[in-house]
Amino acid sequence: MNHAPLAAEFVKDRPRAQWHDATLWFVRAKRDKAAQSLPEWETLRDCAAQIKAHTQYRLADYLEQFEREATKRGAVVHWARDAAEHNKIVLGLLRNRGVTKLVKSKSMLTEECHLNPYLERNGIEVVDTDLGERIVQLAGEPPSHIVLPAIHKKKEDVGAIFHKFLGTDEGATDPNYLAEAARAHLRAKFVAADAGLTGVNFAIAETGGLVVCTNEGNADLGVSLPKLHIASMGIEKLIPRAADLGVFIRLLARSATGQPITAYTSHFHGPRPGGELHIVLVDNGRTSIRANEDFRRSLNCIRCGACMNTCPVYRRSGGHSYETSVPGPIGSILAPAGDPAKFYSLPQACSLCGSCTDVCPVKIDLHHQLLTWRGELGRKGLISWHKRLGMKLGSFMFRHPAVYRTVGTVARKLTPWLPRSLVYNRFNTWGRQRELPEFPAESFRQQFKRRSREQQR
């Protein structure tokens, strides 16, 4: 797997890539406006980063406290070491209660665990109820963005999908009409469901409560009709106190979409009367990321997606080019932690511009971690041989100034005399769309030396 060819494929349709870029830049601009509205924005970011760092250091204590408090409130807490265990726990809960129809609100964790195909193989109908997620589910695709799962689809694409699966009029693209059709379709699914599964935005150790943020209210509906509510969460979603919540709620929606707050911020403290609440705490590699001092801060992530919206590469290559459940800058740090050989190209899919680091509401030093990953991959031998050879030769040349000067002089003198077809050969990737610089007769050091001699005279 390699990001670059998939990105090149996306860029090939330049008008569509430009549309994708502009759509996400619009969200980034909305975020800027929302952030500007809070004079304390940078203080909030500092606080959030500190709360998360504190929580990471005392994670074991807070997890146990959370379990105690949640259990006191009548929830059942499950622990899953990895994706397989998580999926097994969920399936077990459904099977024991004879559930065949499950409605889900947005959960990137279940994407990470590939829960849907697993449940479907085991005879459960799974319906994603977030509109964007439902669109990509019908299209048979993974989400391309963690907050805006179908952002790569134009309304014409959605119209075609809905025509095929929901029977809307052929060629219909009116967003209101399509949304209304989705509403009717999903309403029937909500009513028929035997269980609801939600993700978790924040889990509060002090109260044992969960907080789920949505714009569509689909999480609330999904767990208010059926008796069984399953909440799946990564162990990094924990915050210590209810009082800390405000810091994150103020940052989350502003960073994600530029809204002051999501339309629904739902608090679940124990099951509703007559119902069941099962919370599945998932590790799936998080403990080993936490153990690594370089990458620990990546667990601060609150999944706002701001790093994707601002990333000049993501905006132009699309989420699917990353081939991971969480794409973009944060995904390029998390994915290689799970499987470095598979995701070796992601830390290189970055110009190291640092915009992600500056936009991140919890101050993850994303671009520095991507750079650190490159070094890790180098040490693991996961850098292509030609890159490695090039850098070895380069390093040799730069350690020997005479060699460097000679190579420079020969290249500068020779290249202008070579036929264009030879310079712009098919291995010259730079020259596919770009001219090489004009080669000067003298280097700086030659000019400087000559000038110093002339001045002495």
Next chain:
Amino acid sequence: MPTVGLFIPCYVDQLYPRVGMATVELLEERGYRVEFPTGQTCCGQPMANTGCTAEARPLAERFLELFGKYEYVVAPSGSCVAMVRCHYDEYLAGRPGFEELKAKTFELTEFLVDVAKVDRFSRRFPHRVGLHQSCHGLRELRLGSSSERMVAHYSKAEKLLRMLDGVQLVPLARADECCGFGGTFAVAEEAVSCMMGDDRIHDHESAGAEVITAGDMSCLMHLEGLIRRQHKPLRVMHLAEILAGDKL
């Protein structure tokens, strides 16, 4: 007056000698003695950014040996200075003289504003100028406020440019988006890199710029490569060239 150890990035040495000479002129006219340690080649950033840290290490060590003795080290590049100040720790932490080296190594515009305290130029540059904020200068060295952070606006490059008579800075739709150069990224992710460059050029063109300027010649090399291939009238000039009085 103090002596400045001139740190000229390898590609500027070989491909853009005028940028180096303009830097010398700007420093000398403020009274600094400029020395160019001839043993210098490259700071090692290409190796470090590719993940070849073992290949970068000896170059970082050479750099400390060559430049440790100067009162100031100045380079016309935010990216190469960021390598020294923000990324050499991995190779040189704890070495004698390293902390001092970091504290006395400056990017050119930063040196002119913060150390030389330049507050006027008696020069003209009567043109519409698009200022490209090179990323490493902006977000590693903080030579200006980045658009993501909610802090008061400032830009050292802008401050210097405004001291020239006739300069008209054009307003960009995206004030500080990356040009897409990114070192080996420019080749490894050629398609995205070139689209990023095209988009930057389009922004400057739409804003009516005659010339794009930046603190890093690498960004401009990439943008100029696209501009020349597409036969656009837009020009590129390094900040040092404009400040030193070069004509468009």
